[in-house]
Amino acid sequence: MAFDSLSEKLQGVFKNLRSKGRLSEADVKAALKEVKMALLEADVNFKVVKQFTNAVTERAIGSDVMNGLNPGQMVIKIVNEELVSLMGSEVTDITFGTGGAITTIMMVGLQGAGKTTTTAKLAGKVKQKGKKPLLVACDIYRPAAIEQLQVNGKKQDVEVFSLGDKEKPVKIAKEAMDYAKKNGFDVVIFDTAGRLHIDEDMMNELESIKSNIDILNTILVVDAMTGQDAVNVSSTFDEKIGIDGVIITKLDGDTRGGAALSIKAVTGKPILYAGMGEKLSDLEQFHPDRMASRILGMGDVLSLIEKAEAEIDKDAALKLSKKVKKASFDFNDYLLSMEQMKKLGGLSSILGMMPGMNSSQMAQLEGAVDDKKLSHIEAIILSMTPAERENPKLLNPSRKHRIAAGAGLDIAEVNRFVKQFEQSKKMMKRMPNMMGKGKGGFPFPF
Amino acid sequence: MAEKITFWQRLIKGLTKTRDNFIKSMDYVFNGFTNIDDDFYEELEEVLIMGDIGVRTTENIIDDLKDAVKKEHIKEPQECKDFLINEIKQQMALDETSYDFENKTSVVLVIGVNGVGKTTTIGKLAGKLKANGKKVMVAGADTFRAAASDQLKEWAERAGVDFVGGPEGSDPAAVVYDAVHAAKARGVDVLLVDTAGRLHNKKNLMNELSKIGNTISKEFPEAYRETLIVLDGTTGQNALVQAKEFSEVTDISGIVLTKLDGTAKGGIAIAIQSELKLPVKYIGVGESIDDLEKFNPEEFVNALFYSE
Structure with missing residues (x-):
């Protein structure tokens, strides 16, 4: 498949970029070439991509490579930050009317974007919030559109208002509002016909609904699979009718959904919900930051970067790496590095976040270094006296027996761990440069 | 002309x-x-x-x-x-045999993801074939989407052709079984089968599609088979993935490219042709029944490149 290779490609590029302290222009350009391709394959609009990569280049050249990251990851980190800031980081919802006013929502979009289905799903969501929604069938053109809304409305147990397909949508909308007022509905959602953004007559119809009824939310429904044209569609709808928010549908496919980024970049309007499936319950709140990493296709390597950034105590890491170099590494340090690992969600979680890790590799590794074993090790160290922790040489058979009893483990396991510890200490002595190169790298306790 | x-x-x-x-x-x-x-x-x-x-x-x-x-x-x-x-x-460019199904006793399976315009395409195709003097039947094997059958039935009425369907939630292969037997009994020339819009990464829905294919091969082996994948002209690179995945469960013989009346360029058709060697056979440019036409590469490329 087209998209699988992105992480690999990036890793290939980054292999040559290792162990440099600062991002050079060449580093950035090499990495960004791949990023550009990735974004284009995700259907982000070409112009948006161009603007975006220019902005990133400017920011990235010359910046310091953060502790624990290689230059490639550093570029990705910057790319991701810029993507998130472009997408917006806040979760946004529809605007509800205040002071007893009816909340009006008009759904608009191209044919086949998934408006009718989404409209019913949205009604279901609103109902969950304790509101009383009314669905209004304003699509009088597509055969059976009204029936589709009625069937879906029934599934959500939401009433559907319809005057059939002989009345004008504006009239239907007006009468629906009267009906809602009389019958105590507090949210009215209008399902309109799919239309092309260049169809003047049809666009005028939406305008006239909007000028006759106080529409609080005009929501554009867009298929996540839309290509380069997403920019034209969304900007035209926004210019002609004015949109307040966007719902992206069909995100449960394997599309990377670059359209979301294009739309946000061009209109600046928030994406409210994402359609994640055919069932009515599959409408989810949209998280822009998660979408950023999906578009980039870098999986959760980004989460790893973020976590490493947020959780690792840099001073502690620095102290630790100095000790490693001098090989004065003791059990206290071991414990410390283990705690840092835990903050990252345990070993298997870290491994799982690495790109290029497949499930069979994961299974093998889990056998070798599972989190349970680490908790045993923790118990062993915690059963030592402070003196023993500082000076591993103190450990004799009788002390080891006491430690095993304290940790609730077999003496063999204590022996194995102590032996392993001595070995890794020796190893550290031999290659002090492996760990972080004096920049406060992050030694893993295995 | x-x-x-x-x-x-x-x-x-x-x-x-x-x-x-x-x-x-x-x-x-x-x-x-x-x-x-x-x-x-x-x-x-x-x-x-x-x-x-x-x-x-x-x-x-x-x-x-x-x-x-x-x-x-x-x-x-x-x-x-x-x-x-x-x-x-x-x-x-298209082969000479590209439209053979129109002149034979044939079953045409119309597939594609949600919202690309499958049902509409079938309605238009039925109208065209009927106008050419063929006896046409449409089968509504989309039993998943609410009111999909109603939509197809309405198109069938507009085109003046026979319709066979089943209740929402029923087995699509069973609908196809009924349709095949009805088509044989009534001497239908072309049977057009509408399928549920399925996202191609949904394994069981894809399996359902191969089950429909098996039913046709078993019950109507003598029929000429055509499988058209409908792609939305506004779709980006994911259309490639769609075509690829569908071709793994069924032999696609052609593409219908819809919604070319907007501002999208339909360039994805060129990508698919180049990477998967699947020909575009029809294109759709509007909502009315005669807005579906056979693909003409000459005109298509000219329409893209030349100013008037």
Whole structure:
């Protein structure tokens, strides 16, 4: 498949970029070439991509490579930050009317974007919030559109208002509002016909609904699979009718959904919900930051970067790496590095976040270094006296027996761990440069 | 021929805004550059990608162009334009056997993801075949989407053809079984089968599709088989993935490209043709029953490249 290779490609590029302290222009350009391709394959609009990569280049050249990251990851980190800031980081919802006013929502979009289905799903969501929604069938053109809304409305147990397909949508909308007022509905959602953004007559119809009824939310429904044209569609709808928010549908496919980024970049309007499936319950709140990493296709390597950034105590890491170099590494340090690992969600979680890790590799590794074993090790160290922790040489058979009893483990396991510890200490002595190169790298306790 | 001209005029009209942008940038590239250099290629790449032709196909096209420039000593950017147009036209050319199903006793399976215009396409196709004097039946095997059957039934009525369907939630293969037997009994020429819009990464839905295929092979082995995948002309690179995944469970024989009346360029068709060797057979440019036409590579490429 087209998209699988992105992480690999990036890793290939980054292999040559290792162990440099600062991002050079060449580093950035090499990495960004791949990023550009990735974004284009995700259907982000070409112009948006161009603007975006220019902005990133400017920011990235010359910046310091953060502790624990290689230059490639550093570029990705910057790319991701810029993507998130472009997408917006806040979760946004529809605007509800205040002071007893009816909340009006008009759904608009191209044919086949998934408006009718989404409209019913949205009604279901609103109902969950304790509101009383009314669905209004304003699509009088597509055969059976009204029936589709009625069937879906029934599934959500939401009433559907319809005057059939002989009345004008504006009239239907007006009468629906009267009906809602009389019958105590507090949210009215209008399902309109799919239309092309260049169809003047049809666009005028939406305008006239909007000028006759106080529409609080005009929501554009867009298929996540839309290509380069997403920019034209969304900007035209926004210019002609004015949109307040966007719902992206069909995100449960394997599309990377670059359209979301294009739309946000061009209109600046928030994406409210994402359609994640055919069932009515599959409408989810949209998280822009998660979408950023999906578009980039870098999986959760980004989460790893973020976590490493947020959780690792840099001073502690620095102290630790100095000790490693001098090989004065003791059990206290071991414990410390283990705690840092835990903050990252345990070993298997870290491994799982690495790109290029497949499930069979994961299974093998889990056998070798599972989190349970680490908790045993923790118990062993915690059963030592402070003196023993500082000076591993103190450990004799009788002390080891006491430690095993304290940790609730077999003496063999204590022996194995102590032996392993001595070995890794020796190893550290031999290659002090492996760990972080004096920049406060992050030694893993295995 | 009169009808055909109006159709292509409509396509041109539909594509006007598209064409304006696309051609403007094309002209800018071909007329704005006096030399064939890296900047020229870069600009050209941009224009092609903006047309949804895709990164890889664009790279291939440009590589071919570079070879030709070297071999044939092309000096003028304008000559590059002619080369490109010819290359794409050749690539998009159709076999003589492409429309054989229209003249045989055949079963046409219409597949594709949600919302691409499958049901509408079937309605239009039924109308066309009926107008050509064929006995047509449509089967509503989309038992998943609410009211999908109603929508198809209405199209069948408009086109004046027979309709066979089943209740919502029933087994689509059973609907197809009924339809095949009804078609045989009534001496139908072409049976058009509407399927549920399924996202191609949903395994069980895809399996359902192969089950439908098996039912047809078993109950109606003598019928000529045609499987058309309907793709939304506004879809980007994911359309490639769709076509690829569908072709793994069923033999696709052609593409129907819909919604070309907007501003999308339908360049994805070129990408699919180039990467999967699947021909575009029909294109749709509107909502009414005669807005579906046989694909004409010559006209399609001209509509994309030439100003009036």
